[in-house]
Amino acid sequence: MAQRSSPAAPRQVLVLVLCFLARTAAGVELSVNNRTANFTLSTEPGPSVSLSCLVQDSSQAEELLWYRGEGKVDLKDGNKVNVSHICISPVSESDNGVTFTCRLTRNNTVQVSVVLDVRFPPSLGEDEAVQIEEGKDVTLTCNTKSNPQGQTEWYKDNAAMTLQQDRHRLYRTSEVFQLSIQNAEKSDNGTYTCEVTGDPSWGVIRKDFLLIVEDKKPVFPTEAVIAAAVVVTITVLFGILARRESIVKVW
Template identity: 35%
Template sequence: MRYLLVLTVFSFFFYQVRALGLKLNCFNSEKCFDLKVNQSQTIKCDVVNNSNTETLIWYRGTQQVDIKPENSLNSSTVCLPAVAPDDNGVSFTCLLKSDTTIKQTVQLNVLFEPILSGDTKTITQAGQNIQLTCGFKANPAVAMSWRRNGSIVAFPSRFEQRMSSNTWTLSITKVAMSDTDNYTCVAVTPSGNVTTLTFELIVGERQPGLPVEAIGGAVVVGCLIICFGLFARRQKIFKQCMKSRHNTAM
C-alpha cells in the first residue's frame, strides 16, 4: 500500500512536470515587457510538452487578434510596431484553442516622457473663482508642481493645488487683477528631466452689474405703463368687444 501511494504521488508530479503548457519570451518573472515609445517588439508563444499539433490564439485585452493560420500551429508570434504611450498597460494573452484555460499573459510597460495638455489661456474678471487644469500622462510617475512666472513661490491661501490620476490643477478663489501672470505646470521625472506647459491668466476689472433694486423698479414701472395704457383705451376696447359680440349673435 505504501509503495502504491509513493508511485501515485510520483506519477502525479511527473505528469505535472510534463503537462501541456505555454511559454512566452517574457523578459522577467513578472511577465512584463519594458519598452520605450516607438520601439518595436515581437512576442512569441510556444506550446510545450505537446504530443499533437496544437492551435494557438491571441487576445489584445479583450479583443482577439487576427493571425494567419500558418502562424498559429505550436508556435505563434505577434508583432508590435512602434508602441505608443496609449499602449502602456495593454495585455497580450496566448491561449490554446483546444483548452482556453491554458494561457499565458504579458503586459506592456511603455516608458515615455511626460505629456502635458490643457487650455493655456484664461480671461476672467476680478472676483471670479477660476481653475487652471494641466492634464498629464507619464511613465514612470512624475513629480508635479506649479510655478508663477517661471519661479517657485509660496502661493496665498486663495490658491489651492490638487492632483487626480491624470490632472494637476491650480484653483484660485476670488481672483484679483494682481493675479494676472503666467503659471507653469511642471513635471519632473525620476531621472530629473523637466517638462513644462505655461498657462496665461488675464484678470480684468469687474464689470458693475445692474442692481437688483433697479431691475425690480424697472419691472414695476413697465407694468404701470401697460396698465395706464389699457385704462386710457378702455372705452375703445369696450366698444370693440361689444361690436364683436353683436356680430357673433347675428
C-alpha cells in the same frame, strides 16, 4: 445469470483519460519571444511590437490561443498551430499595462503572459493666457498623464508658490494637476508655471499660464433696467397714439 456492469468502470476510463492528458501536457512549455516565464516588455508609443509564441517539448500539433486582457484575439488558420504571432501596431499610450497571454488550447494552465510597459512623457500642451474678473474663481489645469508618473509643482513668476489656505487649492490625480484660486485679486496677476519632472530622458517639462485679473465690472440692477425699459416703451406708444388722434381730428 447476467452480470451488472460496474458503475466504477466509466469513472476509471475518465480518470485514465484525464491522467493521460495531464501527462502529455505536463511536459509541454510555451515561450513568448524566447521567454518561458511571464515578463514585462518596455516600449514607447508609435513603433509596433511583435509577440511570437512557440510550443516546446511536444510531439504533436498543438493549437494556441492569444488573449488581450480577457478578450480573445482573432487568429488566422495558419497562425494557430505550434507557432503563433501577433503584432501590436501602432503602440499607443492606452496599451500601457495591457496583458497579452498565449495559451495552449487543450490546457489553459499552460500559458505565458506579457505586460506592456509603454513609457511616455506628459503632454502639457501650449502656454495659455487666462483672463478672469476680480472676485471670481479660476482653475489652472495641467494634463500630467505619463509613464512613469512624474513629480509636479506649481510656481508663480519663477518662484515657489506660497499657498494661502483660504484661497488656494491643489488637486492632483495620475492624469491632471490643478491649481484653483478663489476670489481672484489684482495681486494674483502673473505667470503660473506647471512643472513636471520624472524620467531623466524627459528633462524638465513646463507649461505657463499668464493670469490676467481684470477690473470688476459694474453690476446694474436688472429689475430696474427692465422697469425703465417698459416705462419708456409705454410712453413712446402713448405719444404715437396721441399724435395719430390729432392728425385724424385735423382731417
